[in-house]
Amino acid sequence: MKPETRQQEIIRVAAKLFKEKGYSAVTMRDLATAMNIKAASLYNHINSKQDILESIIISIAEQFTEGMSSVRESNATCIEKLKEIIALHVEVSSTNIYGMAALNHDWMHLEARLNYYKKLRSDYENDFRNILIEGIKAGEISDIKPDVMMFSILTTLRSLYLWIPKKEDVNLQELSSNLNEILIKGVIK
Amino acid sequence: MKPETRQQEIIRVAAKLFKEKGYSAVTMRDLATAMNIKAASLYNHINSKQDILESIIISIAEQFTEGMSSVRESNATCIEKLKEIIALHVEVSSTNIYGMAALNHDWMHLEARLNYYKKLRSDYENDFRNILIEGIKAGEISDIKPDVMMFSILTTLRSLYLWIPKKEDVNLQELSSNLNEILIKGVIK
DNA sequence: CAAACAAACTAACAAGTGTTAGTTAAGTGT
């Protein structure tokens, strides 16, 4: 493990502040104070406030895209695929607690890369929906509107970042298996 | 139905803008433009930007508190109570699409009434958790960590505002019953 | 008609915004 660069450190601290107050409410002076330097000094390491937000969000979005690509190409059953998706969210969320907040709350403040982000998200949702539709065809999954099922599962998974840090001793394995129970048993026939 | 006062109209339009960009990113000039007046003119009707946020959030939070109070005092089974909670969220969310966004994203920007809001929220969650715990004792509900179940159900319900407006012809009755299926069947033993 | 009110306006302010320019000082590699 290479030590964190100053830039990465700034981005990490920024993500934490963004989680607490939201992107728009965090000023470069807030960020500088949290780093114990002056606002102008930040610009030795980063290009702009926008850039910080972009690198936080896009990096996570791409992790999800990659993860979904693995799931898509596995030849597990649809229920197994759902479990893989749950594990993916637990993994990505637990290693990006602060970034997930920015992704969920502040994606609309992306500018140059807004459309790219939206494409990643809608592709992800399409893959998700297709898994559900296949599962319904195969008789593995309840024949309820796939969009409602997807919405229900996905909003829970997308909000994990709110939840994981609350419990002192989150056992991620246990959380994953609890979510498997709760989310799947409502979907499986 | 009395016609909407100018103040209510401003608050309604503000909620819409808050949903799109978040409280902090919406300026009084944005709001004024959306109302087709000048920023200063807003102050004939409202006291401050803060006040707008407060009245949006607190009003909804109190609707949930009231609704939960009905549920608490009914003598239905725990599963029935869960269904009542789902119906409550569908009802409140569908009639406050924009306000729900502010409640979910911008509650931390409440100032004077932040603690009041937090109390309402934690009381609500305690009532919710107690219903689950009772249900587990009574053998109606799976013996999984109640907090994880609550988290899963509640984040789905809290995100309804993101979902409802997407579908052109949301049949709220149907949505409610789909959610009953999906959320409950994963919890019931 | 006169008084009161509702709802808009212009002008301004003090504070805060992201960002740039230019400088300094302490290491690091040759």
Next chain:
DNA sequence: ACACTTAACTAACACTTGTTAGTTTGTTTG
């Protein structure tokens, strides 16, 4: 010893922020 890099600084910029003061205009009410 030398240039290079890293990481901080001060000072300033043009612009935007929420908000206040004071005024004008049309409508309602006594």
